[in-house]
Amino acid sequence: MYCFARPSHAYLGLSPGLDFETRLFYKPDAATLLEQELRRPGHRCSPIALGINTDAYQPVERELEISREILRVLEAFQHPVTIVTKSALVERDLDILARMAERNLAQVLFSITTLDSDLSRRLEPRTTAPRRRLEAMRRLTAAGVPVGVMIAPVIPVLTDPELETILKRSRDAGAESAGYVMLRLPHEVKDLFREWLHHHAPLKADHVISVIRNLRSGKDYDSAFGTRMRGTGPFADLIARRFALACKRLGFDRDRRSLDTTLFKVPARGGDQLDLF
Secondary structure: OOOOOHHHHHHOOOOOOHHHHHOOOOOOOHHHHHHHHHOOOOOOOOOEEEOOOOOOOOOOHHHHOHHHHHHHHHHHOOOOEEEEEOOHHHHHHHHHHHHHHHOOOEEEEEEOOOOOHHHHHHHOOOOOOHHHHHHHHHHHHHOOOOEEEEEEEEOOOOOHHHHHHHHHHHHHOOOOEEEEEEOOOOOOHHHHHHHHHHHHOOOOHHHHHHHHHHHOOOOOOOOOOOOOOOOOOHHHHHHHHHHHHHHHHHOOOOOOOOOOOOOOOOOOOOOOOOOOO
């Protein structure tokens, strides 16, 4: 309900509410277009992030396999990739990810908002249950794929009390890095979230909105690049301190893993002229 990608549907003339839930867009030739781009002489290798505007492992991915085809292309080019997901479906591609991880070319970050399964069902329907995300962390870790946790978003009052517990459970599941993002309510998302909040958490709704506005200088949202992910003010400072202390206590890496960009190589295609040397 909090997804900042919802306004993308409004941009296309559709509803960020029901249409976002029921009318899906995808690029069937995404892997082909990616390969064309990677073959461009001017391409400079840097890690590609999958799952930023929307999750790379939507339920429909089970049939479409677009993300899997993208990973196949990236593996062929030895191109590093970082994945952010709320889905255990990423386990399906463990064969590719494990091979890439052996060369320090892959990392998976699991986004966890809450460990409360009932709240998760109401807040983020159709996503994998939190306990399954933790299980997926363990399976990827066991296969040698580095994993991390993104507490995203941190919802003041509603989920922020779980911050330390999420970090602890994720660390126990193998997460080596951690991050967080404060709740963002751009454009139409603010009204949708308010409606959800008053329906599902009426006793906390006013408190939640009050803290959010304090985080955003009295507004529902502030798009300033330097602060939009964290907010400002006493509550933002408190969350930052709690997060830093918990990460230090649990032994999380302070710096996110640097993936290898030196292995990138354009593979030959059938019919290409071979190099002389």
